[in-house]
Amino acid sequence: MQLIEAVADILKRESITRLFCYPTSPIIETAVAAGITPIISRQERTGVHIADGYARVTNGRPPAVFAMQYGPGAENAFAGIASAFSDSTPLLLLPMAHPRHVSQQFPMFSSRRAYAPVTKSVEEVVVPEELPNAMRRAFAQLRNGRPGPVMVEMPLDLQNTDVGPYDYVPVPTVRSMPDPLAIDKAAGLLLGASRPMILAGQGVLYARVAGKLQRLADMIQAPVMTTVDAKSAFPEDHPLSLGVGGIVFTGHGLDYLNTKADLILAVGAGLTRHQLSTPGLPKGVKLIHATNDTRDIGKTYDTEVGLLGDAALTLSALIDAVQDRAPKSVIEGSVADVLAPLREAWIAKWYAKLTSNEKPITPYRVIHEFSKLVDPAQTIVTHDSGSPRDQIMPFYQSTTPRGYIGWGKSHQLGSGLGLIIGAKIAAPEKFCVNFMGDAAFGMTGLDFETAIRVDAPILTVVFNNSSMAIEHQHMKYSHEKLRTRDIGGDYAGIARDLGGWSERVEEPGQIADALKRAKQKTEEGKAALLEFITSEEVTFSHRNGAPD
Numbered sequence: 001m002q003l004i005e006a007v008a009d010i011l012k013r014e015s016i017t018r019l020f021c022y023p024t025s026p027i028i029e030t031a032v033a034a035g036i037t038p039i040i041s042r043q044e045r046t047g048v049h050i051a052d053g054y055a056r057v058t059n060g061r062p063p064a065v066f067a068m069q070y071g072p073g074a075e076n077a078f079a080g081i082a083s084a085f086s087d088s089t090p091l092l093l094l095p096m097a098h099p100r101h102v103s104q105q106f107p108m109f110s111s112r113r114a115y116a117p118v119t120k121s122v123e124e125v126v127v128p129e130e131l132p133n134a135m136r137r138a139f140a141q142l143r144n145g146r147p148g149p150v151m152v153e154m155p156l157d158l159q160n161t162d163v164g165p166y167d168y169v170p171v172p173t174v175r176s177m178p179d180p181l182a183i184d185k186a187a188g189l190l191l192g193a194s195r196p197m198i199l200a201g202q203g204v205l206y207a208r209v210a211g212k213l214q215r216l217a218d219m220i221q222a223p224v225m226t227t228v229d230a231k232s233a234f235p236e237d238h239p240l241s242l243g244v245g246g247i248v249f250t251g252h253g254l255d256y257l258n259t260k261a262d263l264i265l266a267v268g269a270g271l272t273r274h275q276l277s278t279p280g281l282p283k284g285v286k287l288i289h290a291t292n293d294t295r296d297i298g299k300t301y302d303t304e305v306g307l308l309g310d311a312a313l314t315l316s317a318l319i320d321a322v323q324d325r326a327p328k329s330v331i332e333g334s335v336a337d338v339l340a341p342l343r344e345a346w347i348a349k350w351y352a353k354l355t356s357n358e359k360p361i362t363p364y365r366v367i368h369e370f371s372k373l374v375d376p377a378q379t380i381v382t383h384d385s386g387s388p389r390d391q392i393m394p395f396y397q398s399t400t401p402r403g404y405i406g407w408g409k410s411h412q413l414g415s416g417l418g419l420i421i422g423a424k425i426a427a428p429e430k431f432c433v434n435f436m437g438d439a440a441f442g443m444t445g446l447d448f449e450t451a452i453r454v455d456a457p458i459l460t461v462v463f464n465n466s467s468m469a470i471e472h473q474h475m476k477y478s479h480e481k482l483r484t485r486d487i488g489g490d491y492a493g494i495a496r497d498l499g500g501w502s503e504r505v506e507e508p509g510q511i512a513d514a515l516k517r518a519k520q521k522t523e524e525g526k527a528a529l530l531e532f533i534t535s536e537e538v539t540f541s542h543r544n545g546a547p548d
Contacts, residue, residue: 003128004159006166007094008034010135011065014170018425020051021067022077025096026159028067039425039454041418044068046447048080049418050425052089057380057402057426059206060090063142064422067094070156074111078118079412081149085118086410087229088202088270090147092138097124099157111153120148128158132166139171146270146293147206177313178290178306186265186288186305187321193263193286195335196222197256199245199279202229203268203292207311210234210401213267216319221335225253227269228277228393231406236397237376239336245279247408248390249542251346252339258282260338268311270296276408290314350541354395357508360535363391363463367435369511370461371396373519374431376403380423384416384436386470387537388463392435394541402427414443417460421447424456431459431519438464441491449498451527459518460529462491469536495529502529 001009008030011019019031020039028038041047051064058064068077074095084091095111097103103110112124121141125134131154138150190196204213210233217224217240224234225242236243242253249257257279264281267290272278281287281301289297290307297306307314347354354368376398382405383389389408398404405419420434441462451458468475468485478484495502501521505514511532518528 001163002160003125003131003154003163004030006131006163007135007154008036010132010168011036013168014139015062016065017062018054019065019067020047020054020422022047022069022073024069025067025073025094027094041450042447043444044073044077045080045412046414046418046444046450048077048084048091049415050422050450051091052080052084052087053382053405053419053422054426055089055091055422056205056405056419057423059208059402060142060147063090063092063139065092065094068096070096070098070111071109074114075109078114080415080418081115082118083407083411083415084149085120087407088147089149090142091149092142093119093149093151095151095153096159097153097155100126100155101157103155111151115151118149119151120146122151122153124153124155125158126155128161128163129166131163132168136168136171143171143173175310175313177309177317179308180317182305182307183314183317183321186307187318187325189263189286189288189304190220190222190265190318191322191325195256195260196220196263196265197242197261198222198224199264199266199269199281200224200226200230200233201267201269202227202233203311204230204233205268205401207268208401209312209315212312212315212319214238216315216322219319219322222265223256223335223339225257225279227279228406228408230268231393232398232401232404233268235399237399239339242339244393244406247276247543248394248540249279250343250394251349251542252342254542255342256339261285263288266290267314271300272409273300274409346541350395353539358535359506359508360465360533361506361508361511363388363532363534363537364395365508366461366463366511366532366534367392367395370433370515373512373515376400378429379403379431379433380405380420380427382407382416382419382423382434384434384440385411385413386437386439388416388435388437388440390540390543391537412443413440414445416440417444417447420458420460421451421454421456424451424458425454428456431522432456433459433461435461435463437469438462438466438487438489438491439468442487442489445491445494446498448495448500448527448529452499455525457522457525457527459522460495460527462529462531463534464489464491464531465534465536467536469538472536472538492529492531500527500529502531504531504533506533
């Protein structure tokens with residue numbers, strides 16, 4: 001068997017059914033011959049984002065695979081791969097390399113060298129008979145420990161060489177659980193705290209233990225906040241939900257975190273100090289940190305108890321330990337009774353904005369109408385960088401695991417379009433929607449055509465304010481002098497020209513009906529785009545670094 005055929009054979013054995021890719025890569029032809037469907041984007045960066053969205057919705061079971069050519073293809077994919085690394089997404093990356101007789105020459109591009117800082121592991125196959133071993137090592141990294149992108153680079157001159165006989169067995173997932181003494185100590189702290197709180201990271205989603213998280217929260221009456229990456233790990237219509245915490249917070253979430261919590265259990269979260277994606281923890285509050293990565297313990301905060309292991313096994317052990325102990329002391333008033341008035345006051349403060357009839361339309365009115373229209377259990381939503389992210393995350397309530405794809409540490413403008421295409425491919429029965437600004441559309445908008453071509457009928461909502469509004473504070477002088485924040489375009493027109501269905505909406509009273517029509521079009525199998533002419537909204541819900 002030739003090396004390139006062996007790659008396709010191993011992918012099939014690992015239950016890979018789709019190959020996300022961009023030409024030129026010989027893997028595309030052999031994958032099709034092996035019964036694997038190629039998903040071809042219009043550029044490598046968006047192709048990686050599509051694979052990223054697919055991997056998140058499947059929770060890496062199976063992981064997503066992206067293939068590209070050597071040199072320009074691998075170079076163009078860098079931004080998407082760096083983003084996947086920052087958000088710990090399990091992707092297998094298969095770039096071709098320059099032929100071996102030139103690959104070491106200066107200044108030839110080498111994925112093995114260039115991608116080492118933004119992959120969990122990377123290696124080059126230098127002799128064909130080592131391919132099965134390299135692929136086994138790659139899948140072992142994908143299935144075990146903290147997720148992340150893994151790369152196997154194959155020189156072009158090896159593709160038609162003989163691998164020889166091999167016996168490849170799919171790689172197992174290996175799990176471990178924390179020290180029982182640490183579990184016992186953590187349970188005692190949780191039951192002894194007056195106001196415990198849980199911070200859930202996306203490890204809860206990858207471990208598929210949202211139900212266990214909710215059970216523990218109910219048992220100890222601990223409200224739950226999620227990181228941005230983990231939005232949807234806890235039902236946001238639950239009385240104990242604090243919503244998301246990172247660049248923006250709900251009013252009740254910020255209040256409980258900063259003024260009430262006396263103990264925080266962080267589970268499935270790395271606690272990286274990053275204002276976009278993870279809330280900063282208040283000083284003096286004790287921390288129990290549950291993670292599967294040794295590098296996380298003590299990385300950012302002093303840790304009272306470290307629980308190193310799989311999130312599913314950790315939560316099961318904590319639930320058992322709590323049940324085995326004496327009942328928790330009754331506190332004065334239930335936690336839900338504490339949160340309800342805080343939540344109501346926050347929504348009351350924003351109600352006028354959420355229902356506003358102002359023109360141009362405020363994005364908050366669109367988000368409010370959208371929230372009334374959809375069933376969150378049958379919907380997957382994602383955002384783009386900047387204002388759309390900050391506007392939708394606090395107010396749209398996700399109720400089902402992976403009903404929202406949150407992200408933000410290092411993603412570029414335009415990432416949300418690829419992510420939602422990948423989500424639709426992974427969950428074709430769901431209503432899949434991405435919210436993006438006009439600046440983001442300018443980065444990746446032509447890949448709306450990819451959604452049409454690969455039969456992924458998504459809805460893209462574009463907030464068009466003809467401006468880079470998020471830069472309002474950063475470009476005041478230059479904008480006053482030279483209008484540097486101004487941009488423009490007819491995005492509904494572009495979507496129609498690309499073969500999709502679209503509408504342009506300027507009246508607040510038309511929002512709800514336009515959303516209903518767009519949803520209907522996706523149900524008919526058509527990719528849809530709604531362009532809302534919006535204001536330069538600069539008011540956010542408890543946003544770090546900006547006015548409320």
